[in-house]
Amino acid sequence: MRHPADISGESRRLDALAPKLMGMAGGVGLLGLIISVALAFMTEDGVRRAYHAYMVNFCYFLSISLGGLFFTLIQHLSRAGWSVVVRRLSEAVGANTLVMLVLFIPILLGMHHLFPWTSAELLQNDPVLQWKQPYLNAPFFLIRCAVYFGVWCGLSYFLLKRSLDQDASRDPKITLSMERMSAPGLIAFAITLTFASFDFLMSRDYHWFSTIFGVYFFAGSFLSFMAILPVILLFLKSNGRLRHAVSAEHYHDIGKLLFAMNVFWAYIAFSQFMLIWYANLPEETGWYHRRITGDWLNLSYALLFGHFIIPFLGLIGRVSKRRLRLLTPWAVWVLAMHWLDLYWLAMPEYWLRVEGAPVGTIPFSLLDLSTFLGIGGIWVAVLALWLRDHSLIPEGDPRLAESLAFENA
């Protein structure tokens, strides 16, 4: 058995890094949002376009946050020892669902741009929409969103708060209370994430339906968290934080989960595609048809190779998982592909039901970048805020020693 890593002399706090990070990321975020607003009002059809870009990036950072929440929950549920040293990071990422709640407000304001089912005119002429109206209506949508964010924010704040309490009190009972919460918490998480993905992304083409869609969004969500974890770790390490606490053994397991989730994403993506392709029913194929028309086909192939085959070969080896400087580039690659995946999920419907739309073209815009920087900057700043006055690892966790001595057999 490896002896627990000696962390007595190392820096486990952000300290001076926190205000610097908050200032820089927050500045980039605000600037990004201001530029987005300016672009939205300056370009043709800019407001609608801006809302679409905002939606893609909102879902992107929401999925990472939910991935962090899921990671924390599953570690508690399985009473995992290995992951304790990175759990504070997942708790903080999960708690970012709180900032996503604030960032959700613009989407509520722009609902009529993003969700065609809010249109009274369409409702009158579309029997399919009339049939779905008991579910797809604005008041019920708002109630559902309140439930989603209630569950996410409640769970993630509880897990972060209790864990921070434990830093001071070192009370193992706190661990038990978090473990007890994780089982019902995961059930609530699964239900809310599934319906949120239906509401935010699938309902954009309200004619279309796919029961596996929630699992697809979940796969991307957990994958993106496993990808952002090495990035955060490399940032902390190169700034002299957590030098010894997190070792190659931990990267190895993070890399394994990253690899596994990447394969899982491909499995789910293909499962959804194959059933629809094989049955060939018009009400289901329309959604895919948009994604294989014109330039979108290239993007679909880019996902097939870039999101699955290339990282599959890159991450299958042992070395690329155990060296942070090899793992992180792959993690960044996966993060980029996850962004492309969400773009692919949300953006083709931009042309849907638009008279004379250039079908098959990809409406890339500067707004995609500016909203990314806007939401991303604020997201990083809030992440630093959670960690500002606290340790980067759960100091009081009874399994900390086990995690510090962790070794892949």
Next chain:
Amino acid sequence: MHDHTAKPQTKAEPSTRVFAVLAEFPSGDEMLEAARKVRDAGYTKWDTHSPYPVHGIDEAMGIRRTILPTIVFVCGLTGALTGLALQWWTSSVYYPVIVSGKPMFSLPANIPIIFELTVLFSAFGAVFGMFALNGLPSLYHGIFNSGRFNSRMSTDRFYISIEAADPKFNRDSARKLLESIGGQSVEVVEERAAVEFPPMLRKWGITALLVLGAFALLPPLYTLRARTRTSEVTRMQLIWDMDQQPRFRAQMKNPLFADGRAMRPQVPGTVARGEAFADDHLHRGLVDGRFAATNALPVTESLLQRGRKKFDIYCAQCHGLDGLGQGMISVRAERLQEGTWVPPLSLHDEVVRTREDGHIFNTITNGIRTMPPYGDQIRVEDRWAIVAYVRALQRSQNATLEDVPSDRRGELP
């Protein structure tokens, strides 16, 4: 042999040899420490034994990383390629069948099988590769000759054994090393020089095998008996639903439908695959409602050859190989003085020569006077090939000097 004096000889102590030197350790940590020292002493054939997996033992024993992942990867790749090749060959080469209107070879449909075979081959590679690398199955291991080892190894003690097969092995130095690194109750384990089958197993094992073998013969014998006899009893139906499926056979009544027919008529307007006949020129020989003047297919040498072949098969019986109307059937019918026989028109007759290609095509397809229609027998492309060949025949009988290439006119008599 029933010689009583022989008995003591068989009971005599069999000759033994040293298998290994064995040392006991009270904890996993101590064993781990000791293992590092045995490793550093340069032994190669030695082993550690523990009731549970001990972290770090690979490093302490100096075991190289296993090649099992590589074996699994290669097996998985083989599985993927096998799945791909199997489906490609069966579904698009050996027995091509259209399923759900998908292409014969379509990757999306093949992925599940490729995936399953990848997993299956990988699992085989992992399990059997692990067996092979560990030298399993092994029915005998010398270490079990130690009584102390047998009684405590799987409960609360840890052991290190240095085997006699090690090139560096020396009974005394191995013993000394193990004692110096904290080994307790160091013992020399001896095994029988000749490995014997335990008499208990030999006696009962062979009996059990014979009984099992006899039972195993019963089902094939029963099958054989059933196959060579007749019986008036209805055959046993294990899965009744499958043998007696409720279904409507041809010509039966079906009260589900208003007309009471089980055989459903085609929906009006149904067109079978490949029978849309959308091209008027190709399928009817018509252009703008009139007979087409030209062949619907480009006239090439291969089309003419094809037309000649089909003409000789379908047309020459009456029209003759040369098209003059002196085919075997016609000749014979005239010889028999058949009153109803109308001899075929010579294809070189002015009437036929001036007919449009589409008209001749129409005649082949639908027949004329006593000539039966050939539309159901000859494929549409072949009918056009025959038209082209008929044109060639007509030209051969009415050729002018201009039809001969200028450089070869000198060869004419």
